[in-house]
Amino acid sequence: MVAIRLRHPAGVSTIQVALDRDGFTVQDLQQEIYAATKILPSRQNLKAGYPPHALTIIPELPIESLGLKAGEQIIVSELPDSAAGSSAAVPPSATMNHGSNPFYSASQVLETRAPVPVPAPASSFRPPPAQSNGPDYVETDGGVLIHRIVPDDNSCLFSAVSLLFEQSIDKAPEMRKIVAEGIRNSPEIYNEAILGMPPDKYIATILKPSTWGGAIELTILAAHYRTEIASIDVETGRIDQFAPPDGGAGGMRCILVYSGIHYDAATLAPMPEAPGEWHQAMFPVTSSDDQDAVMIAAKKLAAVLRGKKAYTNTATFDLKCEVCGQGLKGEKDARAHAEQTGHVRFGEY
Template identity: 60%
Template sequence: MTRNNKKLHLTVKAGYPPHSLTLIPELPLESLGLKQGEQLIVTQKAEASREPSSSRSQPVAAASTNTRGPMTGLIASQAHEPETPAPARIAAPAPSSRGPGPDYVEVDGGYLVHRIVPDDNSCLFSSVALVFEQDIKKAPKIRQIVADEIRKDMLTWSEAILGRPRDEYISTILKPTSWGGAIELSILAKHYSTEIASVDVETGRIDHFAPPTDGRQQDSGNRCVLIYSGIHYDAATIAPILDAPDEFHQTVVPRETDGEGDAVLVAAKKLADALRAKKAYTNTATFDLRCQICQKGLKGEKEARAHASETGHVEFGEY
């Protein structure tokens, strides 16, 4: 390819870790075995027609094979498995040196970036909306998905499991002031057929919310990452370069393992380490809460649960 009398050398990669695709002009794109929605990373090295250039390749953009519109963020499994996968390179976590900005950890093929969502009582739903819908404004849609699933599956989501009458729980979770937790993450993992890995900043523990394997639906084999501070959820997504636009972030990756062998989980724990070093977490045993209904001051999750049990009030805010 040439542009402005310069010859452009392009490299196209797909999958995670990214691997180069062999492009043959005579063959159609279908021959590459790509799946709809899969992210492509394109790098270029400009070379003058008369004189070779020594400039290094620079990422120019990540493209998508989704032909229906903007990239969905639901990245399919690798089109081709490399014969010998290269080990992931995980760098020591460090905040951006270019001034205020999100924390990140280097991974093979890009950066795992802390994607901060508003602290508005809808953080779990906003984070999931960012991952699966690419729009935090769709948090109400995520709440509705949870409500619909609880309403539909009376056996799984019984009053005993929910801790209160089903209709009351549904009504509460649809309110923009209500928090979400393990129940909501379990439902959303099933809905999107994708494991949600929630990394606790204070302890480094990873809680895995996996889609059911009862044969009633297909597991995509993918995983996304959320960061949990004790009272707040954010997302973590992979950017091909640090300044990549949001739409080029890979929000879901193929699931490798559940332990130390998974490059993304290792990076997620390192990201939690960086946030812990900055005290970016809240100890729920000692933090101060206020009931948003009766305005009573409470200390820690234990008092909040006791207050909810005594009064039925389940809307709290930190102060």
Template identity: 60%
Template sequence: MSLPLPTLHIWPAQWDLPSIEPASLAAVLYLQLSIPGGFNVVECANPDLSPSGSTVECAKRTAWSAHIESTFGDLVAHMFYSLPTNYNGLTYPALASFMSVPQRYYVPQRVRNLYHKRLEASGLWNLPGEEVEDKEAEKRAFGQEEKKKEEEPEKIFKSAFERQRVLERARAAFDLYARLLDDNRFFYYDRPTSLDVLLAAHTLLLLHPPFPDPLLPSLLSMSYPTLLSHARLVLSTAFPGSTAPSQQLHILPPHAYSLRSLLPYPSLSSFWSGGGQPKTERSEEDKRFDRMRWAWIGMAVLGSIAYWSFWGPKIIIATSLSEDEEDEDGAGEEFIYEVDGVEEEGEDEGDEDLVMAPIRLRHPKGVTTIELDFDTFTVLDLQQEILAASEIPPSAQDLKAGYPPRSLTGVIPELPLSSLGLSPGEQIIVTQKPGPSASASSSSAPLRPPLPTDPRANIVNPPASLPSPSSTGPSSTSAARSDEPDYVETPDGGYLVHRIVPDDNSCLFSSIAVVFEQDITKAPKIRQIVADVIRNDPDTWTEAILGRPRNDYITTILSPNSWGGAIELTILATYYATEIASIDVETGRIDRFTPSSGASVNRVLLIYSGIHYDAALIAPELGVPEEWCTCIVPVESQQDDDDGVLRALKALADKLRSKRRFTNTATFDLKCEVCGKGLKGEKEARAHASETGHVKFGEY
């Protein structure tokens, strides 16, 4: 069965040219050069009648396509090339399997380097432990023994927060296109357009590969069924039938590359392959060039032989000495050899290796890479290295690290280097402090609620939920709130009330117990539900998704001092067959956790302040008992602005935001109330508590 010829819609012909419009003329030339006479042409002088859409639609499609290539392209490249687990376990083996020797040994890394700058610019490259893991993977590949290290809590927290940052970027992109698709099968018409194809191509590359670390595929599968069904619909439309798409293509033999492709002379490659092609007459210029090339190769070979003959190393074979000769020469002496003037004992002594880790300095004089021993160096050693590179004295050094760059506050020279929370391979931005200036006394600033007194408490999935552990200080988060709960009116005449739960390390589980069980004391039951689901469904809740061994995760979640987050909310939404809508007070963003079976007709409401979860209930009148309130509400619309309850939830979050009822755990300024050290964010507070045992903090 012959396929219909493609049809090209262009502006009409004029002046003996196929078209009067440049893009139309270029399209005709492209097709005529590629498939001469193998297409039809329809002339059209009215752009509003174009079958591919109006001018406005074309402009929008171009803009959306550029946005997809930017946002989705970064996410796909992040999954394939940035995460070391995925690159070493999936991307590199796949690329190497397509290539022959020697390309497979250098081309995959070259491809990865092409994405390095792009991902670094978008903030999706330098994740915690990335360079260290790469080096450890290289050591294992070359047979070196892997050094067993204990995971530091600071690195665990940093990794979790960085993964959450990637998830935030992904949610923003996925939400946008899920809303754009809405309930439609395709974006514009009843058939796929170039925009549908581009989005489906990126989505399929996030879904189909078996990533060892399925960070984004898990998010897509659990929260965005619209994008999943759209991508699969485009694929099935392009490749109908049950046969795999790759088997429906007419694939020609690929270009072959091997060692013979490295031969400098083309005739040698053809001689290697046995010829088979008719010889063409070569010009005199080509023959002259060939003779000169052979002359150069011959001179290079002769020069190498002459060099090794006269100046190369000499190999001397010496017979072993007899026992008598050994005695005369000093038998029993320990073998010592000297390298660059330094005497070193032989392998009998077994010196302990000094492990040095690289740190990259970006300072006013340029970029410098230094080597530091994280186990023995102090902060003063780092400052001296910076002085040697930048000529900035330690007292004037302003140091920043991380992404986004954060100040390394409280730099005390006597402390170990590990107190700064740096990782091998990390970059430090060095600038010179301005001259001394008067500043207001920090003692006059009112203290915000203190940080939880036990920063070393176990955290389960901290990115989506950082509720505050209990505090034994004079004030707590709850104490800082007003006795009267905040509320807003709902469209049906009721009141959406902020139901505050205690700061007892179980705020998420207590809030869920309030909305689903109408009994806050059942928070331990909610923990047990999560643990049972993870224990009974090992295929879904794998170690890669949980971020730690399954048994360890289950033990931690059952502890009353552990926190919950996105994983727990996803499990509970499926268990109760009800959507959980959580609003972030600081940003006003609503995160929805839907049951695995699909969209729910009911939902419950949570309020997230950055370090704490509360519930939101609908009361018929203010001041009524809690049992009179409605905890589960019907879903009016999947669009936030079309749902009256969600509009009220956003209004309540706006009200809380105006009262500063939120905390940004990454940027708030803290002070240790024991030693007075200044700290930046929760991560530094945890590191300080681990090093000093000081667990009482206040916010500036």
């Protein structure tokens, strides 16, 4: 069983789907969607992938016919009465025989092959403000890629990753625990030579909310979620890709935006004003970065932020220790000061 995320007019749900089980059909998937959304199978309009595309719904076919992957998101909307047919009023039976399908006539099967897109109810979205000063975004296929800003509180990496994988920054402390457990479970990889200090000390340090995270933490989190984390540097446009051990090809990817001293997230939304629950954070890795629509959009977003000087050169920026007030030059001085004094709270002059 694998988790499939549903985005539907009533919100966001997660269902468990037997993608690897023989005999599990498209019809079975539709029953799971009905249980989560209360949208009858004959009225379901399903889209998946990036850019989102309509799924060809033939209920009797095996689930493999849809090409879904673990972690996929399905956008569910409801077909209008004219497209759904009269049988839409018949509720599904809990004892349904999978060898026959009382919900579909031959004409309905043909209709669902080319479903009519239905916009979500207007109440699902917040109205755009009269003068928007919200986060930056760039248009791309299927919507807009938006810069999702998280608090600048020394936990930005963990908050941004939590936002992407758990749809909330509130689970940032859990991200730290995942990192600690990853180090504890892989002593042959995360040893003192790699960590720069004894593993037990590193674990105790990273669990503190005042400690920054970096490449080690992103590597462990990518492995835990079995998803590539692509971090794009605003100043240079460089993309650092932290792939799970089995590689990112054919898997899923999410996007971080790195300013030099701060991590934010980037997610896809149908429009700039869409509420958070309508944002898509995971994207299939389908092609090389130069041809991947999401990665192209991420580079454009970084260019927008670069044009606003929304980055910090960590080699030359002026810092002040917020504990003792000492002035420092660049990340190198900050690291040395932290090692000498144990002070880890820094701010820019």
